[in-house]
Amino acid sequence: MSSLRGLSEGFFFFKKCSILPPLMATLNNSRVFAFSTGPSITTTKRVGTHNGTFHCDEALGCFLIRLSDKFAGAEIVRTRDPEVLDTLDVVLDVGGVYDSGRDRYDHHQRGFGEVLGHGFTAKLSSAGLVYKHYGKEIIAKELQLDEGHPNIHRVFLAVYKIFLEVVNFAHWKLHLFELEEEMRIDPPIKYVIYQDDRSKRWLVQAVAISPDRFESRKPLPSPWRGLSDEELSKQAGIPGCVFVHMSGFIGGNLTYEGALAMARASLKF
Structure with missing residues (x-):
């Protein structure tokens, strides 16, 4: 999978x-x-x-x-x-x-x-x-x-x-x-990275605190939220950024490497 x-x-x-x-x-x-x-x-x-x-x-x-x-x-x-x-x-x-x-x-x-x-x-x-x-x-x-x-x-x-x-x-x-429960993963996973089938952009999504809740375990950084394109790339210091949702639950980048960099940088906030 x-x-x-x-x-x-x-x-x-x-x-x-x-x-x-x-x-x-x-x-x-x-x-x-x-x-x-x-x-x-x-x-x-x-x-x-x-x-x-x-x-x-x-x-x-x-x-x-x-x-x-x-x-x-x-x-x-x-x-x-x-x-x-x-x-x-x-x-x-x-x-x-x-x-x-x-x-x-x-x-x-x-x-x-x-x-x-x-x-x-x-x-x-x-x-x-x-x-x-x-x-x-x-x-x-x-x-x-x-x-x-x-x-x-x-x-x-x-x-x-x-x-x-x-x-x-x-x-x-x-x-x-x-998977987290079966593998006893601790600390829990904060983000998932996957490619959007239509736009072919790469998305980094914050994992919810539980399957039936909307709150994220660790939203994407607040300084990034609501920004897009060049403004976001400059703020994050990561090329190819596309957007970060106002709530911080999801963001995007043009490349897998860029989305990975966004996830890694977010873990440090």
């Missing part, structure tokens, strides 16, 4: 980088947990995702897949047991396989690189994968139009841009907090 470069320096480099419908429940150390919600629809289909802590990604993915005709009203099974997963009709965010022909929608495996296309180049989350293959069907039913209608494609891209792409972006934050 990412390089571990910079952990000891207090920043994290990403090479790439709530709506929680009532589909999930906290487990009490259960290995397998199955349930269904929503309208009472007779179905034999079963949707699988991992147990334990759940996130926006797989919760949204389960919500979306159950809006399709194929999996309407399907039972949700939460497990990591590969033998159980093999028996299920669709599996997302677990299992280490992406194969739309078998309705397998994981994105954690080595070598994964699926994107939406149509100018979007960010790797997809599991919810993004479900949307890629079932989104037009869902939108067509909602708008009561034929799936081939040109407006369906327009809405499909618009919904991805304003909603699903945000989920893809936010997913790295959850992985970062999980």
Whole structure:
């Protein structure tokens, strides 16, 4: 998923980088947990995702897949047991396989690189994968139009841009907090560095104090905030600076080296 470069320096480099419908429940150390919600629809289909802590990604993915005709009203099974997963009709965010022909929608495996296309180049989350293959069907039913209608494609891209792409972006934050806990990283990571897929600029973002909070652990320096371009580069003493947000939660540079220099300099404030 990412390089571990910079952990000891207090920043994290990403090479790439709530709506929680009532589909999930906290487990009490259960290995397998199955349930269904929503309208009472007779179905034999079963949707699988991992147990334990759940996130926006797989919760949204389960919500979306159950809006399709194929999996309407399907039972949700939460497990990591590969033998159980093999028996299920669709599996997302677990299992280490992406194969739309078998309705397998994981994105954690080595070598994964699926994107939406149509100018979007960010790797997809599991919810993004479900949307890629079932989104037009869902939108067509909602708008009561034929799936081939040109407006369906327009809405499909618009919904991805304003909603699903945000989920893809936010997913790295959850992985970062999980990584810190698993690796017992102390002191915690202050910044992440990643490239914006569209502008190709490099961004340095302050890590929030927790997944559900907006406050940053260490915002970018106050003398930089609200500045841009040459004025910012002069103030920071770093060439290629593009901007720093007024709150200090994010800034940008034209190059990776420049973003790295901004992160390192910020740690000294």
